Amino acid sequence: MHATLTVAVKEYRDGLRNRWVLAATLLLAFFAVGLTYFGAAASGTVGVTSLATTIVSLASLAIFIIPLIALMLAYNTLVGEEEQGTLLLLLTYPLTRGQLLLGKFIGHAGILSTATVIGFGVAALLVAFETGDWGDVLLWQAYGFFILSSILLGCVFLALAQLISALSRESSFAAGVALVVWFWFVLIFDLLLLGLLVMSEGREGGWLSYLLLLNPTDIFRLANLAGFEAARTYTGLVHIAVGPWFQPGALLAVLLAWVLVPLLLAQWRFRSRTL
Amino acid sequence: MTPSLAFDQVVKIFGATRALDNLSFELQAGEVIGLLGHNGAGKTTCMKLALGLNRPTSGSVRVMGSDPAGRHSDALRQQLGFLPENVSFYQQLTGREALRYFARLKQASLNQVDQLLDEVGLMHAANRRIKTYSKGMRQRVGLAQARLGRPRLLLLDEPTAGLDPQATREFYSMLDGLRAEGVSILISSHVLPGIERHIDRAIILGQGRLLAQGSIESLRAEASLPMTIRARGDVAQLQDRELLERLGYSLCRVNAQHVEIQGLASNKIDAIRYLVNAPGIEDIELVQPSLEHLYAYFTHAVIQQEVD
Numbered sequence: 384m385h386a387t388l389t390v391a392v393k394e395y396r397d398g399l400r401n402r403w404v405l406a407a408t409l410l411l412a413f414f415a416v417g418l419t420y421f422g423a424a425a426s427g428t429v430g431v432t433s434l435a436t437t438i439v440s441l442a443s444l445a446i447f448i449i450p451l452i453a454l455m456l457a458y459n460t461l462v463g464e465e466e467q468g469t470l471l472l473l474l475t476y477p478l479t480r481g482q483l484l485l486g487k488f489i490g491h492a493g494i495l496s497t498a499t500v501i502g503f504g505v506a507a508l509l510v511a512f513e514t515g516d517w518g519d520v521l522l523w524q525a526y527g528f529f530i531l532s533s534i535l536l537g538c539v540f541l542a543l544a545q546l547i548s549a550l551s552r553e554s555s556f557a558a559g560v561a562l563v564v565w566f567w568f569v570l571i572f573d574l575l576l577l578g579l580l581v582m583s584e585g586r587e588g589g590w591l592s593y594l595l596l597l598n599p600t601d602i603f604r605l606a607n608l609a610g611f612e613a614a615r616t617y618t619g620l621v622h623i624a625v626g627p628w629f630q631p632g633a634l635l636a637v638l639l640a641w642v643l644v645p646l647l648l649a650q651w652r653f654r655s656r657t658l
Numbered sequence: 659m660t661p662s663l664a665f666d667q668v669v670k671i672f673g674a675t676r677a678l679d680n681l682s683f684e685l686q687a688g689e690v691i692g693l694l695g696h697n698g699a700g701k702t703t704c705m706k707l708a709l710g711l712n713r714p715t716s717g718s719v720r721v722m723g724s725d726p727a728g729r730h731s732d733a734l735r736q737q738l739g740f741l742p743e744n745v746s747f748y749q750q751l752t753g754r755e756a757l758r759y760f761a762r763l764k765q766a767s768l769n770q771v772d773q774l775l776d777e778v779g780l781m782h783a784a785n786r787r788i789k790t791y792s793k794g795m796r797q798r799v800g801l802a803q804a805r806l807g808r809p810r811l812l813l814l815d816e817p818t819a820g821l822d823p824q825a826t827r828e829f830y831s832m833l834d835g836l837r838a839e840g841v842s843i844l845i846s847s848h849v850l851p852g853i854e855r856h857i858d859r860a861i862i863l864g865q866g867r868l869l870a871q872g873s874i875e876s877l878r879a880e881a882s883l884p885m886t887i888r889a890r891g892d893v894a895q896l897q898d899r900e901l902l903e904r905l906g907y908s909l910c911r912v913n914a915q916h917v918e919i920q921g922l923a924s925n926k927i928d929a930i931r932y933l934v935n936a937p938g939i940e941d942i943e944l945v946q947p948s949l950e951h952l953y954a955y956f957t958h959a960v961i962q963q964e965v966d
Binding site: 400468472473474475476658 | 706709710711712732733735736738740742743744745746747748749750759760762763764765803
C-alpha cells in the first residue's frame, strides 16, 4: 500500500508541476461557464438559466472532453517510463507491477477529480449566484451525481489508456490507439447504433438499447439525462433505453465495471510482459 | 560465507536465442567483478536474472543465498542497488526530488538523500532539474539512487558507456570508495580502458558463454600473451642477442635510441636482467598486455575454436 501511495503522490505532483491539473481545470471551467451562459441558446434565450439545463448541456460537453483528457493523461503510463529507462529500474524496487499500475491510476484519477470538481463546481456556483436561486437539495444532488459520474467516466478512459499503454511498445503507437479509442466511443459508436436503429425501423425488440451499455459515454449520458425533464427534448438514442438496467444506480455500477475490467486487463498484460 | 551473488549453470533462452549458456560464477562479499563482453554477449541478461526480473530457463541464480524472483524478493531488493543502462530518469524532477521518490519506494531514510547527493558530488545541482544535467551527472544520480538503503550489493549495467574520460575516471574513483567500504559490485562494461585497476576479477562473456574468468594476472598467465619491454639508450651497444632469442624474445628496433623486445611473459625477469646489464641502456619500461588485449585474445580464441 505504501508503494502504491508513493507512486500515486508522485504522479499527482507531476500533474501539478507540468500544469496538467491547471490546464484541465481551466478547460473544464471555461467550457462549463460558457455552456452555462449559452446552454439555453437552443430554446431562444441567452444567459444563465437553471442548474438543470446546465447539467444537461454540461453532460454533452463532458462526453467529448473528459475521455480526451483522461486518454491523454494516461496513455504514456508505461511506455513513457519504459522509454526513459525508469520502468526497468522501478521494477527492481520493492514494488510489484500491480502496485505501480494502481499507483499511477490513483494519481491520474486524483488529477482528473481535481479538475472536474473545480472546473464544473465553478459553473454550478456561478448559476447559483447569478440566479440567486440556490435551488433545492434534489438539484444539488443531481449536480453532485453529475460530477461523480463525470469522474467515473474519466476513470473508465484512464483505465482504457492504461490498458493501451500496457499493450504498446512505443508511445507514438499508444497515442494513436488512444485517439482511435476516443473516436470510436465518442463519435463512431453512436453513429453505428443510430444506423442500426434506422435499419431495423424500430422493430428490433429492445435489444438495441442494451448495446448502449457497451459504450461508457452512453452509460454516462443515460445516467445523467434520464432524470431530467429538460433532457427529454434533447435525447435521441437515450430515449430508447428504458428498463431496470437504466436506473442511475445500476448505470453507475456498469460504469464502475467499465473501470475495473480494463484495469484488470492492463494488470494482466503488464504482468506477462517481458522487459 | 554466502556469496553475494551466485550463478550456477544458468541457461536463459529467449525464443530461439540462447542468451546465456551454462554460465556459472560467484561474486564474493566485498568483491568487485567486471562483466565484460560485446553488446549482446549476455551482460544485461545476467543483470536481469540477478535482479529477479527474469527467471533462468535452467540452473539457479542466488542473491545472498535466496532466489531473487522468489517470494521474499521485496526484502532482498532493499539490499541491492541497480543502475540500469541508458536511464534518463525523470527529466522534470530535480535531482533531489527524484532521489526522494526512489528513497520512499525503497523505504530508505530520506536523510540519505542529501548524504548521497553529497557523496556523489551533486549537492550543488540538487535543486536543478535533471533535464539540465550532463550524462556524467545523470550517472551520478544513478549511483546515488543505487546506494539508497546502503545495499551491500550493487549491479551496475554499463555505467560508463557514453561518459567522457574525465567522468569515467570520477565514476571509477567513486566505485573505489565503495569497494573500500566492502560493497560487492558487479559492473558490466564493453568499454574496457580504465576498468582493470578497479576490479578484482573479470568475467569475459561471448554469445552467452563464459570465455574466461579470473584476476587480470591469472588471465594474463592463461593467455600467455607476449610481453613487451621497451628500452631507451644507446641501442647499438646491445651484445649477445642470441641469449635474447633463447629466452624467447625477439628484437624489433624502433630507432637508434629506442628498442622493443617481445616475448614470453614467463621469462621477463631474465629479459629485464639482460637489458639492465647491457651497457648504454638508460631506461626500461614494461608494457603488460592490457585488458583489451586479453579480451581480444579470449573472444578471438573462442571464435577460432568454433571455426575449427
